[in-house]
Amino acid sequence: MTHPLIPQIIDLATPVAETLGLEVVGAVFHTNQNPPVLRVDIRNRQQDTGLADCQRMSTALEAELDATDIIPDAYVLEISSPGISRLLSSDREFITFKGFPVTVKATEPDSRIKEWKGLLVCRDETAVYLNQKGRQVKIPRPQIAKVELDEGKEQ
Numbered sequence: 740m741t742h743p744l745i746p747q748i749i750d751l752a753t754p755v756a757e758t759l760g761l762e763v764v765g766a767v768f769h770t771n772q773n774p775p776v777l778r779v780d781i782r783n784r785q786q787d788t789g790l791a792d793c794q795r796m797s798t799a800l801e802a803e804l805d806a807t808d809i810i811p812d813a814y815v816l817e818i819s820s821p822g823i824s825r826l827l828s829s830d831r832e833f834i835t836f837k838g839f840p841v842t843v844k845a846t847e848p849d850s851r852i853k854e855w856k857g858l859l860v861c862r863d864e865t866a867v868y869l870n871q872k873g874r875q876v877k878i879p880r881p882q883i884a885k886v887e888l889d890e891g892k893e894q
Contacts, residue, residue, distance in 0.1 A: 745767070755803055758799070762784055764781065764821050777817065778819060779800065781793065794818075800818065825887045833867075840857070840889040841869065843883055844885050845882055855871070857872075858871075865880060
């Protein structure tokens with residue numbers, strides 16, 4: 740379950756990130772740790788996200804969080820890059836991973852086909868297209884539960 744402060748933290752962090760040429764891609768508040776840990780994931784829009792990006796965001800966001808006092812008690816702020824997620828969701832990810840091996844899981848667990856494996860061709864408004872051993876397969880988007888990268892697997 741998402742911590743109730745996360746929407747406020749993202750609302751505060753997003754403009755801070757944008758001024759630095761960064762993008763906030765998520766946040767998690769681990770209150771089960773002592774002190775609690777607030778982790779904000781960022782991405783550099785122009786290049787790979789580096790340590791310098793994380794440091795700049797940490798310094799800028801820490802000042803904003805301290806000024807607004809959203810988190811009244813002691814906490815640890817972690818800024819990190821989300822790395823490569825196995826799950827594809829944005830148009831940008833579908834373009835970036837064109838040609839990569841993926842698994843497409845069906846929405847209906849009792850359907851005839853539970854999943855498709857192949858090389859990602861593209862995604863449009865209606866379907867996801869895979870190359871399965873030279874044959875193009877069209878999977879209608881309403882039938883898709885999720886699309887995941889098959890890291891290190893050949894098709």
